[in-house]
Amino acid sequence: MLSRQPGDRTLPTLITLLVIGLLLMTYDIRSDGGGVTGTLRTGAQTIVAPLQKGAAFVVNPAIDAVDSLSNLAILREQNRALQQEVAELQAELIASVDDLARLELYEQIYELEATTTAVGRTVANVIGQPDAFDVALIIDKGSSHGIAVGQPVIDSSGFVVGSVQQVSALTATIVPITVGPSGVAVAVGEQVGFALPQVTTDEMRLELEAQEPVFAGDRAVTSSRSVNFPAGLPVGEVMADAAPTNDVLITTMAPYVQTDTLRVVVVLAWPPDPVTAATDAETTTTTTTTTIPGDGSTSTTAPEDG
């Protein structure tokens, strides 16, 4: 039972605040997070960021210690597996160094020049999430470190995490692809389409313009049609076999990244030249032009996805 004393101003205050809240929501949606609300967000994040960083600095080691104690057996096993992986990778690295030396020699002999543009990378720590329901990630790098709204974010293994939604001087907010509003343009083999978020699950709906079936375990990578991500970044794998109907194929995809366990992410300074990217979507495909002296032929190749 609700009780109300006569003459109190609680209800008018409630109604006023609700109206203000609804107006703010409408304005924020219509301005797409920009304008005054964008400035307010940046200001609030700038004020709270130092406190969040301080708290994360104190709290994270303690939580990691508790996590480690509760997962001691698993960690030992992981440690052994990682040591083995390190040994294998070291062997691969040595082989790669030999290959690189050989490549450099050939480049010198044939006077080759790559036209690929290096994408800047900013490594950042995940310091938290806004609350229990908002699955966005707060990272400890912001505009003062070169991060801008819309830049793609990957994890340390190169798997797609999401994109930057808001930036303050010291922090940024990342929205994962699994809850982002627009999905990701992906390619499975030669077939392109979209991976779209679904409610209450991390699995994504995969819609492809397809002539051929896809199979469970097939890899989905970002497509060159994507305006938000560079082509070829691994996104996830197909969960179930599916065949096309009327040139459209629909199935589900499991993203490679579990955002709730992420501690470190990499923000890509992409597109390298935003003006060019905005005017010409084709620049999303990185190409390498090679001119071979002697026969005068020129070949242009796109990098392999993944």
Place this chain on the structure above:
Amino acid sequence: MRLRTILTLVGLVLVAIVLQTTMFSRLEFFTPDLVLLLAILIPLTKIRPELALLIAFTAGLTVDLLGSAVLGLRGIVFTIVAYLGIRTRDRADIGRIVTALWAGGLTLTGVILLILVGTLFGQSVLLGEGVVDRVIFVPIANFILAFILAPMFVRLIDRDSTAFRYV
């Protein structure tokens, strides 16, 4: 209301926000909503109801400013929950468990409202994996925290060491 009380409240809201966005976002087994709990507990104090609503609205708005969902969503939800708290607070001070149950019940109302209003405004960021689990676990965590902290909070804000002694 004294300046000291206002400063204490602002400090508590800030601490709640910082702890919520850092420590509690990393705990998997204990997921309270500290800022919402604060909005629920303020009506238990002697602060004027209109001011309690304003504080709840501001606290929610601040979380909105730091999050990725639409601005004003939590402001609205926290204000409604605080209003329900003001209207039902007479039944909350019977005993420590009742206070905790009352806070847990209001938290449940709050998280359901958050999801409902968020869905109406197309906020898919609130509907990620495990949302159903969180609808259950957030009120339970707030129930536990309210059981521990509610009397202490009221005594701190009201500067009344006899408040919520349940004698």
